[in-house]
Amino acid sequence: MMKKNIYTLTALLCAAAMLTGCGSSAAPVTEDTTTTSAVTTEAESTGYTSSIPKQDFGGETITFWTYSNSSARIPRGILRRRS
Amino acid sequence: MLNDAVFERNQIVEEKFNIQLEWFDRGSASALSKTLKDDVLSGSAECDIILHSALTAMTDGLSGLLMDMNKLPHIDLDKPWWNSQLRERTSLLDTNYFYVCDMNVGTWTQSYVTYFSKQIAENYKVENLYDTVREGKWTLEKLDTLTRGIYEDLNGNSQYDENDLYGLADCSCIIDCLLVSSGLSLTAKTEDEGMEVAISEQFYQVYDQIANLLQAPEMLYTDRPEYTAKRDVYDRGAFIDNRALFFIEGLYVGGTKLRDMQTEYGILPLPKFDETQENYYTYSHSSHNSTVSLPVTSAQKSDMLCMILEDMAYYSMDLIRPAYYEKTLTGKIALDDDSVEMLEIITQSTVYEPAFLLLSNNLTNGGSGLRAAISNAKPAASFIESVLEANNKILADAIEAVRVNQSAE
Numbered sequence: 453m454m455k456k457n458i459y460t461l462t463a464l465l466c467a468a469a470m471l472t473g474c475g476s477s478a479a480p481v482t483e484d485t486t487t488t489s490a491v492t493t494e495a496e497s498t499g500y501t502s503s504i505p506k507q508d509f510g511g512e513t514i515t516f517w518t519y520s521n522s523s524a525r526i527p528r529g530i531l532r533r534r535s
Numbered sequence: 536m537l538n539d540a541v542f543e544r545n546q547i548v549e550e551k552f553n554i555q556l557e558w559f560d561r562g563s564a565s566a567l568s569k570t571l572k573d574d575v576l577s578g579s580a581e582c583d584i585i586l587h588s589a590l591t592a593m594t595d596g597l598s599g600l601l602m603d604m605n606k607l608p609h610i611d612l613d614k615p616w617w618n619s620q621l622r623e624r625t626s627l628l629d630t631n632y633f634y635v636c637d638m639n640v641g642t643w644t645q646s647y648v649t650y651f652s653k654q655i656a657e658n659y660k661v662e663n664l665y666d667t668v669r670e671g672k673w674t675l676e677k678l679d680t681l682t683r684g685i686y687e688d689l690n691g692n693s694q695y696d697e698n699d700l701y702g703l704a705d706c707s708c709i710i711d712c713l714l715v716s717s718g719l720s721l722t723a724k725t726e727d728e729g730m731e732v733a734i735s736e737q738f739y740q741v742y743d744q745i746a747n748l749l750q751a752p753e754m755l756y757t758d759r760p761e762y763t764a765k766r767d768v769y770d771r772g773a774f775i776d777n778r779a780l781f782f783i784e785g786l787y788v789g790g791t792k793l794r795d796m797q798t799e800y801g802i803l804p805l806p807k808f809d810e811t812q813e814n815y816y817t818y819s820h821s822s823h824n825s826t827v828s829l830p831v832t833s834a835q836k837s838d839m840l841c842m843i844l845e846d847m848a849y850y851s852m853d854l855i856r857p858a859y860y861e862k863t864l865t866g867k868i869a870l871d872d873d874s875v876e877m878l879e880i881i882t883q884s885t886v887y888e889p890a891f892l893l894l895s896n897n898l899t900n901g902g903s904g905l906r907a908a909i910s911n912a913k914p915a916a917s918f919i920e921s922v923l924e925a926n927n928k929i930l931a932d933a934i935e936a937v938r939v940n941q942s943a944e
Contacts, residue, residue, distance in 0.1 A: 502849040504609065504842050506551055513555045514843060518586040518825075519567040520560060 537640075540858035544850040552843055564591045564822065568600075571830060575600050580832035583840055586641075589633060590821040592828050593625070593892040596632025597936040599943065602829045602837065603630045609841040610634065616852035618642075618885065625887050627937045628728055633826035635887075636844075637851035640859055641825025644787035647712045647818045648881050649678075649803040655700075655780045659685055665873045668803050668880070671810055675713060675741070678703070678781065678806045679748050685780050686753040695752050697762060697769045703748075704755040704770040704779035707906045708820075710745055711891065712783055714905065715818040716805030717741045721890035721898065722930065730889070730930040732898065734919050741808060742905075742915040749910060755779065758910055774800075785820060786881070790862060801873070804880050817884045821891040893933050898926045 545556050561567040568591050574581050587595065595601050604610070605622070612619040618635040625631060635642050651664060661681060667673045682702030690698045714721070719741060723733035749756050755773055757766035774782035777798045783805065793800065804815035833840055860878060891899050898904050908918040 500615065500849070500852070502846050503611070504846045504849075507839075507842060508553045509839055511553055511555065512839070513557055514840065515581060515583045516556065516558045516586060517561050517567060517571065517582045517584075518558060519564045519588065519591075520562055 537855070537858045537862050540854040544847065544854045547850055548843060548847050551846065554843065564588050567591070568595055571595060571600055572598070575830055575832050578832065580830070582830050583833050583836065584844065585828050585830060586639065586825050587633065587828060588641075588822055589625075589635075589819070589824055589826050589887055590892055590895060592633035592826045596630075596828070597933055597940070599936075599940050600830060601632045602831055602834060603632070603941075603944070604634050604828065605629060605631050607829065607837055607841045609838070609845045610848075611845065614845075614849070616848040621887050625889055625892065627730065627934060628941065630937050630941065633828045635826050635885075636848035637856050638827060638844075638847055639825035640855060641823065642819050642885060643859060643882055644790070645785050645820040645824040646881055646885055647708070647783060647785050647805060647820070648789075648877075649805060650774060650782045650784060650789065650793070650800050651803060652774065652777055652780055653799045653801055654777055655685065659780070661780065664801065664803055665877065668815070668877065671807070671812075673803060673806050673815070674809050674812075675717060675744050675748075675806050676809065679744065679751070682748065682781065683751055683753045689778070695755075697755065697757075697765075697773070698778075699755070700778040701755040701773060702751075702753040702779070703781040703783075704773040705757065705781075705783050706766045706770055707756075707758040707901070707910055709783050710749075710906045710909050711820075711899070712805050712818040713745050714741060715886050715888055715891075716816045717808035718812050718814075718816055719808075719888075721888060722893070729934050730893075732890075732894075732919075732923055732926045732930070734923075737808065739915050742909060746909045746912040750912065756910075758906075785823075802877050802881070804877065804884070815880050815884050816886045817881050819885045819887065821887070821895070894926050894929055897929060898922055 548554070549556055561570050564587065567585070567587060571582060571585060572595075585592075585601075592601065605626070610617070612622060612634070616637045621635055622631055625633075655661075656664065664673070667677065685700070685702035686695075687700040688694075689700055690696070717737070719735070719738055720733055721738070722730055724730055748754060755762075755770060757763065757770045762769050770779075770782065771784070771788070771792055773779040775793060775796050777796075786802075789800075789802065805817060807815055827844065829837060829840060860875075894900075894904075900906075904922075905918075907913075908915070
């Protein structure tokens with residue numbers, strides 16, 4: 453029930469984003485079925501889809517640096533400290 | 536739940552692109568800036584993407600450490616997972632050193648709101664505040680009027696002190712909040728692509744209104760000399776103990792410090808200047824919020840990095856945003872339509888005022904700038920006159936720094 457509420461909330465937020473100018477005023481992007489590599493995951497909550505196609509970057513490591521205040525969003529176990 | 540959402544987003548992105556995401560906490564914002572500078576100057580390029588506060592991102596950008604986000608591929612600011620308003624507001628010579636998207640939970644947690652005690656509101660027969668917001672009547676004057684209507688000398692010592700019941704309890708952070716929520720812009724772009732301090736007639740009205748509010752005996756203003764040693768303890772304590780109708784603070788406080796409150800509270804946006812102001816505006820603490828940038832050493836990988844960033848921002852809207860709201864709303868705030876509606880207004884109206892990013896050592900300095908002037912009710916005109924030249928020089932230097940960076944690209 454909670455999850456459903458939150459999904460509804462996200463849809464509302466996106467509508468608000470469009471109204472307030474935070475984000476798109478365009479119609480939600482629909483999935484491009486002509487491109488086989490297009491991502492098929494569609495946000496159940498919003499109707500938007502990612503426009504970035506699937507890619508293989510060969511196991512590349514992408515390194516993010518944060519400061520203490522912003523690290524609260526990172527799950528324990530994948531956050532490391534270097535001296 | 537929030538951690539689960541972050542984990543799920545990261546996993547989806549890692550699998551989609553066959554990459555490994557690594558996160559490193561570099562300590563304080565200043566420590567992160569120093570480490571970034573060392574990384575760039577040494578050419579070691581260990582950092583691909585940086586999540587900084589808005590203030591330090593601007594500073595590092597001016598120092599030539601960050602790329603111009605406007606020139607990067609794949610990032611689509613028209614998508615709802617990016618804050619598109621930020622680009623115009625914080626650009627210098629059409630250069631932006633940071634963007635904000637739904638990855639930046641710190642921007643939400645550092646968004647300032649008006650908390651109110653439902654019990655005190657009921658006891659004092661305060662109007663339905665949610666309706667006041669909806670009707671566009673939640674203004675600085677309304678905050679002032681309601682504040683002045685509430686005070687009880689709980690310990691009976693005939694003195695206003697930290698143990699009494701107040702209409703409003705807050706520290707000087709409220710000044711930054713109300714300046715922004717009143718729709719003021721303290722800087723303006725000039726016709727010759729420069730920038731200058733912008734002081735309007737409305738600025739003086741807001742200045743005086745805030746100064747008057749801070750003098751109200753029904754406000755526990757914890758930057759008064761007798762309270763400063765424990766200002767956070769006193770203002771927060773008054774609200775937690777149900778001894779203040781209003782308390783203006785960041786959303787993060789609701790998810791942490793207020794969780795143990797015994798009574799229910801609600802949240803409202805920050806008040807508008809007056810009823811003619813079209814929208815509510817939210818102040819996001821520029822020293823503690825979160826942004827996203829690419830170091831100049833990431834230039835060669837920017838195509839790949841921006842695909843990943845765009846996708847992470849998208850999945851953050853899908854997964855992180857609802858998880859954050861659930862976390863925020865499952866404290867003492869009921870998950871009801873009113874709260875959801877208020878959070879929509881609050882998080883979708885965050886403003887990034889350049890004065891808080893460029894003039895933090897002078898005009899917007901917490902100790903000696905506007906906060907001190909308004910706290911002490913200094914005459915506004917003479918205060919502005921005394922700082923105008925120095926602040927315009929800072930803005931001119933910032934524009935020149937961007938020119939130098941652009942010529943080096």
